[in-house]
Amino acid sequence: MSQVISANRLSDGIVVFRASNGAWVEQLRDAEILPDSVAVKAALDLVELDIKANHVIEVAAFDVAVKGDHVEPVHLRDKIRAKGPTIHPGHGKQAAL
Amino acid sequence: MYRYDEFDAAFVADRLNQFSDQVQRRLSGELTEEQFRIHRLMNGVYLQLHAYMLRIAIPYGTLSPRQLRKLAHIARRYDKGFGHFTTRQNIQFNWPALKDIPEILGELASVEMHAIQTSGNCIRNVTADHFAGAAADEIEDPRPYAEILRQWSSIHPEFTYLPRKFKLALSGSPHDRAAIQVHDIGYQLVKNDKGETGFAVYVGGGLGRTPMVGHKIRDFLPTKDLLAYTQAIVRVYNLEGRRDNKYKARIKILVHEKGFEAMRAAVEAEFEADKSELLALPQSEVERISAYFAPPALPERAAQSQALETRRASDHAFAAFVDVNVSKHRQAGYGLLTISLKPIGGIPGDATAEQMELVAELAEKFGHDEIRVSHEQNLVLPHVALDDLPAVYDALAAQGLATANAGLISDIISCPGMDYCSLATARSIPVAQRISERFADGPRAKDIGGMKIKISGCINACGHHHVGHIGILGLERKGVETYQLTLGGSGDESCTLGDITGPGFSYEDVVDAIETVVDTYIGLRSTPDEDFLSAYRRVGMAPFKKALYERDSGSEI
Numbered sequence: 244m245s246q247v248i249s250a251n252r253l254s255d256g257i258v259v260f261r262a263s264n265g266a267w268v269e270q271l272r273d274a275e276i277l278p279d280s281v282a283v284k285a286a287l288d289l290v291e292l293d294i295k296a297n298h299v300i301e302v303a304a305f306d307v308a309v310k311g312d313h314v315e316p317v318h319l320r321d322k323i324r325a326k327g328p329t330i331h332p333g334h335g336k337q338a339a340l
Numbered sequence: 341m342y343r344y345d346e347f348d349a350a351f352v353a354d355r356l357n358q359f360s361d362q363v364q365r366r367l368s369g370e371l372t373e374e375q376f377r378i379h380r381l382m383n384g385v386y387l388q389l390h391a392y393m394l395r396i397a398i399p400y401g402t403l404s405p406r407q408l409r410k411l412a413h414i415a416r417r418y419d420k421g422f423g424h425f426t427t428r429q430n431i432q433f434n435w436p437a438l439k440d441i442p443e444i445l446g447e448l449a450s451v452e453m454h455a456i457q458t459s460g461n462c463i464r465n466v467t468a469d470h471f472a473g474a475a476a477d478e479i480e481d482p483r484p485y486a487e488i489l490r491q492w493s494s495i496h497p498e499f500t501y502l503p504r505k506f507k508l509a510l511s512g513s514p515h516d517r518a519a520i521q522v523h524d525i526g527y528q529l530v531k532n533d534k535g536e537t538g539f540a541v542y543v544g545g546g547l548g549r550t551p552m553v554g555h556k557i558r559d560f561l562p563t564k565d566l567l568a569y570t571q572a573i574v575r576v577y578n579l580e581g582r583r584d585n586k587y588k589a590r591i592k593i594l595v596h597e598k599g600f601e602a603m604r605a606a607v608e609a610e611f612e613a614d615k616s617e618l619l620a621l622p623q624s625e626v627e628r629i630s631a632y633f634a635p636p637a638l639p640e641r642a643a644q645s646q647a648l649e650t651r652r653a654s655d656h657a658f659a660a661f662v663d664v665n666v667s668k669h670r671q672a673g674y675g676l677l678t679i680s681l682k683p684i685g686g687i688p689g690d691a692t693a694e695q696m697e698l699v700a701e702l703a704e705k706f707g708h709d710e711i712r713v714s715h716e717q718n719l720v721l722p723h724v725a726l727d728d729l730p731a732v733y734d735a736l737a738a739q740g741l742a743t744a745n746a747g748l749i750s751d752i753i754s755c756p757g758m759d760y761c762s763l764a765t766a767r768s769i770p771v772a773q774r775i776s777e778r779f780a781d782g783p784r785a786k787d788i789g790g791m792k793i794k795i796s797g798c799i800n801a802c803g804h805h806h807v808g809h810i811g812i813l814g815l816e817r818k819g820v821e822t823y824q825l826t827l828g829g830s831g832d833e834s835c836t837l838g839d840i841t842g843p844g845f846s847y848e849d850v851v852d853a854i855e856t857v858v859d860t861y862i863g864l865r866s867t868p869d870e871d872f873l874s875a876y877r878r879v880g881m882a883p884f885k886k887a888l889y890e891r892d893s894g895s896e897i
């Protein structure tokens with residue numbers, strides 16, 4: 244299954260996703276989709292540098308479903324992290340969508 | 341209310357300086373996350389699903405208007421304009437940036453507040469009856485003793501690294517509004533046959549994955565022995581409590597595995613062995629602390645208020661508000677006003693900065709400068725003249741704070757659940773919102789009567805579901821949210837754990853299942869005055885189980 248790497252930014256705790264250029268981005272649509280476990284492993288190895296440089300914490304890969312150019316987390320927890328609280332449409336990333 | 345002395349002020353200032361330095365060293369990379377985590381947790385800073393979360397203690401649930409205004413200011417300046425009051429008399433901010441937290445803690449220190457020991461394996465915020473010092477049924481105000489426990493337990497060197505967290509709660513009334521029997525130690529003020537005041541002490545209560553009702557370890561503990569006896573309990577726990585498995589590390593497990601009688605013997609032996617005068621509370625010190633909690637000088641008033649009765653006669657909504665949200669005060673002509681933070685369809689326990697400022701203003705104008713936070717996630721003005729209730733009601737209604745549902749079915753306790761919490765396995769707040777919308781606060785809710793629904797979004801049970809009249813536990817099964825129901829729990833002096841009804845219900849079906857339980861109760865209650873808990877205790881699970889599951893299996897045919 245395809246995966247995306249997410250983390251929390253150290254300075255403010257905000258959820259970020261890893262883009263293909265190695266940057267950390269706030270919206271899932273800008274994240275790099277990793278097609279298999281080999282790609283995930285390679286990306287996680289690179290992320291070690293960002294952890295050591297104290298840019299991000301709580302790094303983990305999570306499952307996504309890709310339909311055309313739309314990316315959707317598979318699990319509810321990751322959906323909520325990617326959008327914001329379901330009870331507060333004005334807060335979290337969904338506010339900017 | 342209590343004011344910091346030089347020791348309190350110095351201790352909070354020292355900790356602020358230390359933690360500010362630790363945050364700076366973390367941000368600069370000098371500290372790794374692993375090194376920093378324990379420091380941030382000891383200062384109430386968690387990392388949740390979306391951001392950091394800051395948990396601030398409101399000791400024994402007592403706030404001044406100045407403190408509440410400061411919380412409003414923090415909500416507006418550093419967060420998203422609101423805060424969330426929790427089930428342990430804390431407030432949580434859900435979106436603070438780590439880099440701002442030292443400044444926030446500085447703001448808090450300026451009003452004698454902090455976030456120390458709101459996390460970690462230490463003695464947590466000491467909680468108490470939110471009606472303390474005002475309730476008609478009270479023996480004595482428990483807050484001076486709660487404050488003494490707070491001082492004693494703050495950065496206590498022996499008890500800073502316990503096997504697991506440790507929670508104390510106190511009640512000064514026979515009717516327990518502080519859920520003391522589901523705390524690690526619960527203290528109930530009682531009188532002995534000589535008329536002296538002391539504590540009935542409960543030990544080993546707790547919720548979470550292994551819920552237990554506390555055992556009464558002492559029928560009567562002289563108040564002067566409060567600290568010595570507490571030390572004996574915590575010392576036995578600290579030495580013998582399990583450290584090999586965090587799920588078996590709470591004192592309730594020690595009491596269970598060791599056996600209650602053996603635990604009692606160990607505590608009494610420890611108490612006798614170290615019964616030094618050092619920890620005996622000097623009466624002068626109890627009196628000095630008690631003076632901070634002296635009740636306000638309330639002018640005498642007639643027991644019945646003409647202003648209230650006149651308004652009540654012409655305004656049904658006001659009449660409902662008074663009937664439901666005003667409790668009996670010990671002084672004639674006054675009431676204890678519960679300000680519900682459970683608007684119909686709203687988020688239990690959330691308050692906006694504007695709402696906090698309004699409550700602070702009302703406390704100044706009409707409430708003798710006192711505000712309480714309840715473990716049921718509401719605010720309380722403990723001393724309001726009945727004559728002033730029309731004006732207070734109008735002001736509250738203008739800010740959406742006049743929901744007449746205290747103690748009714750829509751006054752739901754809910755943990756943050758998966759909308760915020762990194763431990764959660766299911767959402768809880770939206771379930772609370774839907775139940776609230778289904779039953780609301782009108783005639784149907786009044787007909788259902790006293791009903792405590794409590795919802796947790798995981799097995800850790802922050803939403804106290806085991807002691808809900810109806811408890812709801814959100815779990816994840818095969819990637820889908822599912823909700824297990826318990827019936828007949830109670831967190832008061834008749835404390836019992838709820839019984840599981842059977843298989844869980846889906847997110848879509850859980851509100852219908854609650855309605856089935858409620859309708860079954862309405863159908864079987866002996867009189868309209870028999871409340872849900874009494875009816876359940878009379879008839880047991882069978883009729884509810886039948887209604888819940890035979891209906892379901894029938895619908896599948």
